[in-house]
Amino acid sequence: MTGFPHWYTEGLEHIWLPYTQMKTATPPLPVISADGVRLTLADGRRLIDGISSWWAAAHGYNNPHITAAMKAQIDTMPHVMFGGLVNEPALTLATRLAGLLPGDLNRVFIAESGSVSVEVAMKMAAQYFMNRGEKRSKFVHFRGTYHGDTLGTMAVCDPEEGMHGMFAGMLAKNILADLPKTVAEAEAFTVFLKKNAHDVAAVITEPLVQGAGGMRFFEPETLRWLRAACDEAGVLLVVDEIFTGFYRTGTRFAIEQAGIVPDMVTLSKGLSGGVTPLSACIARETVFEAFYDDSPTKALMHGPTYMGHALGCAAANASLDLYEQADYGVRVAAIETQLKAELAPCRTLPNVKDVRVKGAIGVVQLADASGLERLKPLFVEKGVWIRPFRDIVYLTPPMVIEPDDLSVLTAAINSVLAGV
Numbered sequence: 001m002t003g004f005p006h007w008y009t010e011g012l013e014h015i016w017l018p019y020t021q022m023k024t025a026t027p028p029l030p031v032i033s034a035d036g037v038r039l040t041l042a043d044g045r046r047l048i049d050g051i052s053s054w055w056a057a058a059h060g061y062n063n064p065h066i067t068a069a070m071k072a073q074i075d076t077m078p079h080v081m082f083g084g085l086v087n088e089p090a091l092t093l094a095t096r097l098a099g100l101l102p103g104d105l106n107r108v109f110i111a112e113s114g115s116v117s118v119e120v121a122m123k124m125a126a127q128y129f130m131n132r133g134e135k136r137s138k139f140v141h142f143r144g145t146y147h148g149d150t151l152g153t154m155a156v157c158d159p160e161e162g163m164h165g166m167f168a169g170m171l172a173k174n175i176l177a178d179l180p181k182t183v184a185e186a187e188a189f190t191v192f193l194k195k196n197a198h199d200v201a202a203v204i205t206e207p208l209v210q211g212a213g214g215m216r217f218f219e220p221e222t223l224r225w226l227r228a229a230c231d232e233a234g235v236l237l238v239v240d241e242i243f244t245g246f247y248r249t250g251t252r253f254a255i256e257q258a259g260i261v262p263d264m265v266t267l268s269k270g271l272s273g274g275v276t277p278l279s280a281c282i283a284r285e286t287v288f289e290a291f292y293d294d295s296p297t298k299a300l301m302h303g304p305t306y307m308g309h310a311l312g313c314a315a316a317n318a319s320l321d322l323y324e325q326a327d328y329g330v331r332v333a334a335i336e337t338q339l340k341a342e343l344a345p346c347r348t349l350p351n352v353k354d355v356r357v358k359g360a361i362g363v364v365q366l367a368d369a370s371g372l373e374r375l376k377p378l379f380v381e382k383g384v385w386i387r388p389f390r391d392i393v394y395l396t397p398p399m400v401i402e403p404d405d406l407s408v409l410t411a412a413i414n415s416v417l418a419g420v
């Protein structure tokens with residue numbers, strides 16, 4: 001690319017990029033604007049976004065309703081501290097999320113990032129038992145799962161496949177298990193959980209899709225088995241909907257497909273529609289009650305500086321309006337049908353191991369992933385932003401994408417993988 005802007009060449013000498021070997025990596029692309037499902041690069045090229053900015057930009061970019069809500073909020077009050085003070089967007093968001101989530105998931109803690117909301121859920125679980133006079137220090141987590149990059153959440157990610165293997169020695173010791181996929185495995189899991197319950201605060205899982213672990217799908221009955229096992233063992237269940245929440249798997253929340261009520265749910269990514277950092281940990285009344293006491297030491301001991309961020313919550317409320325106004329379930333069903341039809345031809349390509357689609361997630365898994373890095377620039381040449389990782393080439397497009405643009409994305413995958 002020619003004509004790099006000044007801020008780009010200068011800034012690359014100072015910025016530290018994520019998951020990137022700065023010495024050998026292909027330089028990142030400078031984006032100067034985004035609109036709808038398109039990103040505009042500094043040299044004028046436009047790319048259709050197949051990834052939704054790490055799965056967050058559900059409504060596409062620069063949605064006028066979200067922008068207007070944020071502009072109004074910024075002129076009134078971008079933020080005030082959440083200790084001793086509250087603000088309208090945060091309280092409205094809490095009321096709305098409590099209304100959207102099933103059962104008595106009614107208490108909403110609003111933080112800034114997904115990882116932090118998982119940390120909060122873990123802390124809630126541990127302190128829930130402390131407040132009841134029990135010390136339980138461990139979490140049961142599953143192979144193939146991802147819950148964040150902070151030290152606490154790293155300790156509930158897959159220890160081998162995750163990006164965190166080298167830190168193993170300094171992480172909290174938790175209990176790794178396999179997700180039960182059959183009745184027999186579910187029974188074995190229940191026995192195992194009951195045996196360890198005295199030291200286990202919570203079981204934590206992603207629902208229906210293990211995202212960063214490689215877009216692996218599992219059935220709703222697995223979630224029902226986990227709920228039943230936790231009930232029987234007297235252990236809390238945390239479901240991390242940071243990726244799946246807000247229609248990515250077809251329903252508003254993935255847990256709806258299993259009909260379960262977890263003890264805590266974490267949300268982020270689609271919550272603000274990819275516009276501002278924002279997350280939430282929503283707990284059941286039964287969890288909240290263990291903290292509700294005359295003793296100050298039983299209060300939840302957590303409070304990020306930017307929690308309950310007014311501007312972020314205004315964006316999230318506008319994002320929730322959009323999910324309510326248009327039927328995203330119907331949209332995602334159409335995307336699913338199209339992804340299934342248009343990715344199916346990949347099955348016949350020599351290096352393809354599996355093709356799978358759930359909701360607005362389309363995955364082509366490769367048999368040999370050694371050439372993955374070489375594919376990335378080929379997608380840019382085709383005018384699309386697709387970022388393969390591990391052994392998969394995948395799409396998580398904005399849910400507002402039109403059929404023609406989605407076809408450009410699937411055609412790019414078909415032709416790049418076919419070596420055309």
Ligand SMILES: *Cc1c(COP(=O)(O)O)cnc(C)c1O
Nearest residue numbers: 113114115146147148211242243
């Ligand atoms: C992205 C993600 C996280 C971490 O969220 P951050 O905002 O990146 O900290 C946690 N859990 C799941 C399931 C995720 O997909």
